[in-house]
Amino acid sequence: MSRDLVVILTALNLEYQAVRRRLAGPQVHRHERGTRFEVGTVQGTSCRVALGLTNKGNHSAAVIAERAIQEFSPVAVLFVGVAGALWDTARLGDVVMATHVYAYHGGTSEDDGLKARPRVWEAEHGISQLGSHLARVNDWADDLPARGRAPQVRFGAIAAGEVVQNSRISAEAQWIRQHYNDALAIEMEAAGVAQAGHLNGAPVAIIRGISDRADGTKTSAKDRDGQPRAAANAAAFAARLAAELVAEQEQIAMSHIDGVPTADGFKKYVSNTAHNSTVGIMAGSVKESSVHVYADAKVMGPADLVAELDGFREQLKRHHVAGALDDDTYQEALADLGSAHGAAQEATPESSKRATMALKRLRGLIAEVPELVAGLAPLVVAAGEL
Structure with a gap:
């Protein structure tokens, strides 16, 4: 975006x-x-x-x-x-x-x-x-x-x-x-x-x-x-x-750089460098939250991305079964994921763009499920780099 x-x-x-x-x-x-x-x-x-x-x-x-x-x-x-x-x-x-x-x-x-x-x-x-x-x-x-x-x-x-x-x-x-x-x-x-x-x-x-x-x-x-x-x-x-x-x-964007106050009055800080990331959480505890860290992320090839998309389909299924995604949203999400999967297999500049747009549409559908959004983020990046 x-x-x-x-x-x-x-x-x-x-x-x-x-x-x-x-x-x-x-x-x-x-x-x-x-x-x-x-x-x-x-x-x-x-x-x-x-x-x-x-x-x-x-x-x-x-x-x-x-x-x-x-x-x-x-x-x-x-x-x-x-x-x-x-x-x-x-x-x-x-x-x-x-x-x-x-x-x-x-x-x-x-x-x-x-x-x-x-x-x-x-x-x-x-x-x-x-x-x-x-x-x-x-x-x-x-x-x-x-x-x-x-x-x-x-x-x-x-x-x-x-x-x-x-x-x-x-x-x-x-x-x-x-x-x-x-x-x-x-x-x-x-x-x-x-x-x-x-x-x-x-x-x-x-x-x-x-x-x-x-x-x-x-x-x-x-x-x-x-x-x-x-x-x-x-x-x-x-x-x-x-x-x-x-x-x-x-x-x-600034809140992720300068630190976001937590409910306990502490702050979470994230700093990034070109080749590695360091995450520090200054707090007594982290409650009811998920922290997702992607360090030293490798560039995915088409086969890697296809495998990751297959794994993400299983994540969608689990959240649907758990009630986090309703039937209509789940079916639309599967359709977008299928489009991205097919485009990733083609591995051309045009298919890279199609895969990226399909995953961005998928991101909009699952916006209310932070765990899925976090898991999708590196796949959107990888699709754009095919």
């Missing part, structure tokens, strides 16, 4: 420019398949941002989001732009940060009508907590005219579909009202980005400025007024969130 970089994606050029204005020194970064990003730094911070344009729709957003995750291994992916408000719950110019995302077009058509088949992705807990904190601090917005109203940040569901919604009485509007009535806003990309983040183990935040009410009053003339303000507010909050996410990663 790149501890100082956050990916920010937008669907419209208007939204892209709103984010780009907050970056210092943006430089073009071209993906091997032609997708262009610009990498710059949030002004006044050490946070790097890889900015990309997805165009409209959940499908294209999912493809570009996954491409960005594999290219940059970011701290998080933020999708930033404008949206329509639902049920008058947010005012024009306000910012909505998704607590969860609905893909509202799923369903099955039967003789007695259309039945909903909802899909939903919840926001990562840490990002939600940080977003709530920044909303409480409330110092993220740009300076406003004396008579202007400061935008507010609201938290709730966002509905993502494949059409521009501009009616309160259409069949689409009634469908959303019936099945997704807790949604605060509606747009066309969040579900694709959320799924890409889920499949790749990358935290995702959806941040939308309210530009219209999706109620039949949306017009091109009103968009020319409402969209720039909404996009600017979303970009301001996203830039602050990105900077705070990177600052948290820096604090975590």
